Ligand SMILES: [Zn+2]
């Protein structure tokens with residue numbers, strides 16, 4: 066069994082619950098303690114039911130709430146050394162270090178981090194699996210690398226960044242430096258980069274594709290919905306967008322034997 070839900074996705078805060086039969090973790094926590102508690106409880110996931118928190122990188126929208134949540138509910142934190150050293154608050158209840166290409170286990174949940182090009186100290190993204198079922202997560206990535214294509218092939222579910230639309234970014238109100246950062250090789254994925262990735266990976270097992278981390282200033286959910294619908298080879302795949310306000314509700318990967 067593998068299921069997942071988002072407590073919110075975007076530059077004002079991220080958090081993803083991933084659960085197997087005997088493991089339940091939160092990937093990233095970019096909200097205040099009170100907001101995190103509220104959002105977790107709304108999904109019937111009280112904070113003390115978590116086995117721990119996995120951190121992708123030290124940007125505030127992913128790590129702001131990790132320290133306080135960890136201390137209050139005595140939750141262990143899995144993190145890279147680079148991210149730990151770059152974090153403003155790293156007084157975790159308990160810390161376990163990992164590196165890209167390690168394999169972590171929490172109950173019967175397996176977590177495989179892989180390195181991504183992003184302007185942080187030691188950023189990773191993840192494949193979660195349990196009992197032959199797999200979930201790939203890719204956000205906060207500036208460009209597609211061979212390891213990304215390799216790791217995200219043959220997933221049952223994929224949570225993929227659709228951060229910005231090139232035209233909206235270029236013509237938008239962001240200052241020049243920020244435009245360069247977001248659109249650079251170590252920034253975020255443009256809608257067409259995400260679309261292109263979908264044609265480069267093996268989607269034969271895919272049941273569900275969720276667009277993540279949409280920029281509120283430089284993207285438009287109608288454009289992203291149109292791009293998702295245009296993935297004609299994924300006609301039977303369930304596709305939707307995760308929002309900043311509500312994330313998305315629980316999704317269970319079906320066992321198709
Ligand atoms: Zn982010």
Ligand SMILES: [Zn+2]
Pocket residue numbers: 122124183185205
């Ligand atoms: Zn980031």
